[in-house]
Amino acid sequence: MQSTNRTCRGCSEEFAVSEKQMERLLASAAFAPELRVDVEAYEARLQACKACPKFQGGTTCMLCGCLVPVIAHLKSKNCPYPGGGRWAVQA
């Protein structure tokens, strides 16, 4: 009998992104301070994501596949939620 416990390969523990990997990303030039929203806007974005039905595994937006704790820093990013997004501060 075939297993019905199918999970997305990218969602398994084996492929989870570690804190260290996220720190490495955030240290790159793509996340230079001038490219980031301020701390309040970042925290507000995270709170919106935590309350969102499309937020999975504590890190991932299921609509865009982005690592939310990383991309929420960027001024250039928008929430893809239908109807204009759930972030108060959009690009």
Ligand code: SF4
């Ligand atoms: S749809 Fe928007 S609020 Fe929801 S997880 Fe994605 S980025 Fe966050």
